[in-house]
Amino acid sequence: MSVTFEDIEAAARRLSNNAVETPLIESPALNEQVGLRVLIKPETLQRVGAFKFRGAYNRLVQLSAEERTRGVVAFSSGNHAQGVALAARLLGIPAVIVMPDDAPSVKVEATKGYGAEVRFYNRLTGRTREAIAAELASERGAVVVPAFDDPHIIAGQGTVGLELVRQAEALGVELGCVVAPISGGGLISGIATAVKALSPDTAIVGVEPAGFDDTLQSLQKGERVTVKPSGRSLCDALESPFPGEITFPIMQKHVADVATVTDAEVAEAMRYAFATLKLVVEPGGSVGLAALLAGKVNTFGGSSVGLVLSGGNVDPDLFGRVVRGAI
Template identity: 45%
Template sequence: MNIDEIHAARDRLAGHARRTPLLSSPFLDELAGRRVLVKAECLQHTGSFKFRGAWSAISALDPDVRARGVLAYSSGNHAQGVARAAQIHGCPAVIVMPADAPALKIANTRGFGAEVVLYDRARESREEIGGALASERGLTLIPPYDHPMVIAGQASCGIEIAEDLPDTTADVLVCCGGGGLTSGMALAFEHHAPGLRVRPTEPDGFDDMARSLQAGEIRRNSSTTGSICDAILTPAPGDLTFPILNRLAGPGLTVSDDQAMHAMALAFKRLKLVAEPGGAVALAAALFRADEIVGDTVVCVISGGNVDPALFAEALGKFGDA
């Protein structure tokens, strides 16, 4: 990975990805005890930052290769990003998704014209299924995070924050699964805003990135089920993403499922944003792990807003008065 690849991806994304805003609320500032700035990637095309990496990777393919089609595996947000980017490019897309992924994400992926192949994530390997399909059909695999062009595309989110916050020193909390967004943003900050430091944020019990950073080597999760934060439940950090974060990231943070739901309710009430659980963990950490953050400003990314209506209603019902 180098800054030239990141700038090239940003240029390919120009006119296709949305430049999402940085939002604030005095109510959230008071709760956190500092200024809280929220990067609203839930407003990105397909409802998450994943469109950036998907467009970057697909647009970088040779046209003849792209015409044969692409394949991805994802619990939903990468699936939708790849499906939509492929649809715009006019190429076939096959998406391998867990059968227990939110129904909205499965429906949206099909709605973007992709063929969806469901699997049991507790018993089957998405990598094995995806590899077999790619080989059989001549499809190009677009992994969800451990891919140079995906990372380069996600870095565009960091460039936008750097441009909006020149000469700022702050922690930037990022919802983290395999680390594509977090590592891309870290590389962008290294070159464009050295005062900004990424900190991966994960659900309690699924903190493979935090544990890996602490150990200085990759640690795995014992399970990829058991949290409502489905968007960021991954087996382990990526082979490409971990070295970047081991060099550039601050310590990881974790939050409970209840805190993620509480943050969902607060994002809706105070910012008028719809966040999914996995997309809300960074905001949750900013609000409920304030003693683990230094400085008078914290930036956090709401990375996705593709939440099933029933779960969103549950969050509002449980924490709507908070």
């Protein structure tokens, strides 16, 4: 099961007038600092403050009338939760979201605010979120909406890449590479499928948190690898321990390189985004910028970079500590 460019175009039509076509923005200060022309795609400005709304809406809008009545169940630390919750509200679908009990409070409250029922679990002990979601779905006859390993989700996220390339073309810019975060691979798989269809010479570069480099290890080994980190990452949204079954073959085909960044580099990128770009970006959404600022992005000889800032839902207390330099 894979995703085609036509699937992404169809998703774009479904999302028209429902999702925000986020702009491309440019910072002369950033360009000068990294010695590249960087076109920034701020999905922080998307509905729910992250790209996740795209995939969630594309998945839910295709449910049958009977499925909509039975509702949906999703599991997420935050952004997918909010995306599903809002899409469900817009479409009149009951939604239950399984969230870790240590999820950022801003994400939990937003998910509840969109009208979803939240069920908490402990990610370090007890049953897995997948098992809890499966049980809830079985009890209610609901449809499980995965965070990334679903062709409709991937196609929806791919509209980020579709917009990015077309917006760059309108500026007369040929992108040497596109840089995006990797968790389970839904975003970068969708972006890669769209970008490679429209601009085959553009390289796709992913970024993962150090210690959660499951995609890098998987690509190096040629098979899906599960990592077992000794601790947590600042990037709570990127802590998937393995690539998806559907996303991994797409990444094998299209992703040219994967960089890893430390928590310190992510915190510095968040401060830079706030102070210089005037954007609030969450840790996971900042990893591409972190890699650029740290000189870790292989541009494959290109002088222009497309940079996806994937989300802006950061806990206020955490953000304050980052900005003050306490992290």
